[in-house]
Amino acid sequence: MKKLRNLILGVDLLMLCIAAGKIAEHKMLCMVSGMEGEVVNRPSMNVTDLSTQDLVKKKVALTFDDGPNAKYTEKLLEGLKERGVQATFFLLGERVERSPDIVKKMYTDGHLIGNHSYEHVNLSTLSDEAAVVQVNKTNEAIYKVTGEFPEYIRPPYGCWKSNLDYKTTMIEVLWNVDPLDWKTDNSDAVVQRVVSDVEENDIILLHDASESSVNAAFQIVDKLQKDGYIFVTVDEILFD
Numbered sequence: 001m002k003k004l005r006n007l008i009l010g011v012d013l014l015m016l017c018i019a020a021g022k023i024a025e026h027k028m029l030c031m032v033s034g035m036e037g038e039v040v041n042r043p044s045m046n047v048t049d050l051s052t053q054d055l056v057k058k059k060v061a062l063t064f065d066d067g068p069n070a071k072y073t074e075k076l077l078e079g080l081k082e083r084g085v086q087a088t089f090f091l092l093g094e095r096v097e098r099s100p101d102i103v104k105k106m107y108t109d110g111h112l113i114g115n116h117s118y119e120h121v122n123l124s125t126l127s128d129e130a131a132v133v134q135v136n137k138t139n140e141a142i143y144k145v146t147g148e149f150p151e152y153i154r155p156p157y158g159c160w161k162s163n164l165d166y167k168t169t170m171i172e173v174l175w176n177v178d179p180l181d182w183k184t185d186n187s188d189a190v191v192q193r194v195v196s197d198v199e200e201n202d203i204i205l206l207h208d209a210s211e212s213s214v215n216a217a218f219q220i221v222d223k224l225q226k227d228g229y230i231f232v233t234v235d236e237i238l239f240d
Contacts, residue, residue, distance in 0.1 A: 061236070
């Protein structure tokens with residue numbers, strides 16, 4: 001009888017273990033579904049729901065010549081910061097010396113700083129020695145503010161002599177899109193010229209020397225960002 005009772009007790013315990021396992025399994029399934037006793041259908045993201053614009057970003061570089069401008073550059077920097085945009089500034093050495101605080105802010109905000117000669121002269125019409133002086137004085141002025149020597153130069157009027165590449169070790173940067181913003185105070189016209197011509201990996205030439213140019217820059221950024229462009233510095237266009 002004792003053996004029989006033990007056998008019955010063992011069977012009862014086995015049945016209880018099986019039942020407990022079933023209950024635990026059911027609760028686990030309910031937890032996974034998100035609600036005990038109810039199956040929840042969760043939405044899944046379909047890759048086809050994403051537009052090509054979400055997956056692929058087109059790069060473009062916004063550049064500004066002739067600064068820093070004591071009246072307009074700070075407004076430009078604030079607007080670019082609000083939009084999360086980093087640009088490239090080609091500076092004149094004599095203006096760097098007059099407005100070092102603006103250049104410091106430019107550098108701190110992460111913009112790329114390049115050389116635009118010391119006095120906005122046509123470097124191709126100068127002797128090699130005089131051209132090198134224009135470049136080196138500007139490099140020194142920028143270094144005193146930022147602690148870094150610039151690597152890139154945009155020669156005024158796009159005029160450069162190839163042998164200066166070796167004498168100055170500077171990398172020349174020109175442009176693809178030039179809306180001639182310095183010739184007009186019509187911001188809308190400048191914007192239209194840019195957005196109608198720009199393509200991926202283009203370098204846009206603007207100036208930070210007037211209110212109309214600064215306003216045009218903001219509109220260009222806003223429109224191109226909506227069209228799926230991202231703004232990078234020129235080194236990312238040239239070498240990526």
